[in-house]
Amino acid sequence: MQTVSSEALAKVAGVKPTQLRKDLAYFGTFGTRGLGYHVAELSRRIADELGTSRLQPVVLVGVGNLGLALLSYRGFEKEGFEIVAAFDVDPARPRDKAITQPIFDMKELPARVRKLGVRMAVLTVPAEVAQEVANTLVENGIAGILNFSPIVLSVPEEVMVNNVNLAIELENLSYFIQV
Amino acid sequence: MQTVSSEALAKVAGVKPTQLRKDLAYFGTFGTRGLGYHVAELSRRIADELGTSRLQPVVLVGVGNLGLALLSYRGFEKEGFEIVAAFDVDPARPRDKAITQPIFDMKELPARVRKLGVRMAVLTVPAEVAQEVANTLVENGIAGILNFSPIVLSVPEEVMVNNVNLAIELENLSYFIQV
DNA sequence: ATATGTGAATAGGTTCACAGCC
DNA sequence: GGCTGTGAACCTATTCACATAT
Numbered sequence: 001m002q003t004v005s006s007e008a009l010a011k012v013a014g015v016k017p018t019q020l021r022k023d024l025a026y027f028g029t030f031g032t033r034g035l036g037y038h039v040a041e042l043s044r045r046i047a048d049e050l051g052t053s054r055l056q057p058v059v060l061v062g063v064g065n066l067g068l069a070l071l072s073y074r075g076f077e078k079e080g081f082e083i084v085a086a087f088d089v090d091p092a093r094p095r096d097k098a099i100t101q102p103i104f105d106m107k108e109l110p111a112r113v114r115k116l117g118v119r120m121a122v123l124t125v126p127a128e129v130a131q132e133v134a135n136t137l138v139e140n141g142i143a144g145i146l147n148f149s150p151i152v153l154s155v156p157e158e159v160m161v162n163n164v165n166l167a168i169e170l171e172n173l174s175y176f177i178q179v
Numbered sequence: 180m181q182t183v184s185s186e187a188l189a190k191v192a193g194v195k196p197t198q199l200r201k202d203l204a205y206f207g208t209f210g211t212r213g214l215g216y217h218v219a220e221l222s223r224r225i226a227d228e229l230g231t232s233r234l235q236p237v238v239l240v241g242v243g244n245l246g247l248a249l250l251s252y253r254g255f256e257k258e259g260f261e262i263v264a265a266f267d268v269d270p271a272r273p274r275d276k277a278i279t280q281p282i283f284d285m286k287e288l289p290a291r292v293r294k295l296g297v298r299m300a301v302l303t304v305p306a307e308v309a310q311e312v313a314n315t316l317v318e319n320g321i322a323g324i325l326n327f328s329p330i331v332l333s334v335p336e337e338v339m340v341n342n343v344n345l346a347i348e349l350e351n352l353s354y355f356i357q358v
Numbered sequence: 359a360t361a362t363g364t365g366a367a368t369a370g371g372t373t374c375a376c377a378g379c380c
Numbered sequence: 381g382g383c384t385g386t387g388a389a390c391c392t393a394t395t396c397a398c399a400t401a402t
Contacts, residue, residue, distance in 0.1 A: 005382090005383065005384090006383075006384070007383085012331060013331065014331035016372080016373070017383095017384095018372075018373060018374075019371095019372065019373080021383090021384060021385065021386090022371095022372080022373090022385080022386080024384095024385095025384085025385055025386070029384080029385070030384090031383080031384050031385080032379085032380065032383085032384075033378065033379040033380050033382080033383055033384040033385075034379065034380040034381075034382050034383050034384075035380065035382080035383070035384085036382090036383065036384080037384090049354065050350045050353050050354045051353040051354060051356075051357045052350060052353055056349075056353055058349065065247075065248040065251040065252060065276070066248045066249075066252065068244075068248065069244040069245045069247065069248035070245075070345070072244040073244060073245065073345070075329065075345065075346055076345070076346060076349065078346075079346040079349065079350060080350075080353075081346070081349050081353075096275025096276065097244070097275065119356055120349065120352055120353065120356065122349075143356040144352035144353065144355065144356040145352070146345075146348050146349060146352060150254065152191060152192065152193035160352055160355040160356055162348045162351055162352055164343060164345070164348060166249070166252070166254065166255070166325075166343070167254055167255060167257075167258040167260070169325050169341045169343060170235075170237065170255065170258065170260050170299065170301075170325060171229045171231060171258060171259075172341055173299055173323035173324070173325060173339055173341055174229050174230040174231055174235055174259075174260075174299065174323065175228065175229045175230060176323065176339040177230075177298055177299065177322040177323040177339055178230045184360090184361065184362090185361075185362070186361085195394080195395070196361095197394075197395060197396075198393090198394065198395080200361090200362065200363065200364090201363080201364080201393095201394080201395090203362095203363095204362085204363055204364075208362080208363070209362090210361080210362050210363085211361085211362075211401080211402065212360080212361055212362040212363075212400065212401040212402055213359075213360045213361050213362075213400095213401065213402040214360080214361070214362085214401095214402065215360090215361065215362080216362090
């Protein structure tokens, strides 16, 4: 399959074809009229825009249940991300799951994050310490945080935070399924 | 603290006060002019609207890394949700973590979901089987699905799906932190 | 004096309709 | 003929400004 239409792409993405075309058009002309989009080229150009054309290093902070599960998750590499290191207040606490990434003590975070030059972090620490850890991350060069703590982080405006709040997702479902 | 202002609430929610007031107003008049919102009453009325004033039972399907982590997560109960049962193709596979919820064989899903009368499900199965499992869930009365598989589920329009896609969250960060 | 509730104004996002190009 | 790219139309969401209530 060499080319693909906006209609086919929209189908799998769950959006309307016009939406998809307009979105792509914000980044330039990706397609060919009468033909569609050249798959390889489209893929490359999207990766370029997202910044995932090279492998992006990421650190994870807070190796509890969720942190450990994310460290084992094999779905990131395919999309161009690699969790290169994890940090925890108790790096030696027994963890049953075998993971490939090293777990360091939180104390080592500043030096190691700087050394690695990592710009993205996954935050899976308890809510009580999330803001404090976020501050440390930002101070040491992190520019994007994927936050799993159920609090609104306060960060400088040049830092990007994406929140994943599982309770809110369920509340949302709960609301919409009500009879 | 008996009452709270839209300004204080907006601060912790990370939105503007007018936004918060307008949103609440869609569900009725919750506050008192000159005073603010009565905390206990507001809390109760929001829970009523969300349908979380009673404990909501939820099932989880797919007890892999992520599923297991979510089963151990203690943040749901506080918000009114309880994962009452989990299902997996291999319920007996060794899992190091001690969890309180029973894990049943997928074969038992239809009968048990019906019996329990559960209306919400968390879907943490591999992408290849996600659609098939979703179909089974819907056939047996599930009306809301929290989907962690990186695919767009096709469901009847009365069924609500919320997607959590970790790779997309990282891609989003990656895009915005680019220099 | 203080803080909500809300119409009006503004901004942002989606869809339509079709011109433009292969 | 087929499919993209895009201005215009439409729709939805946010913010403003202030009337209203305590």
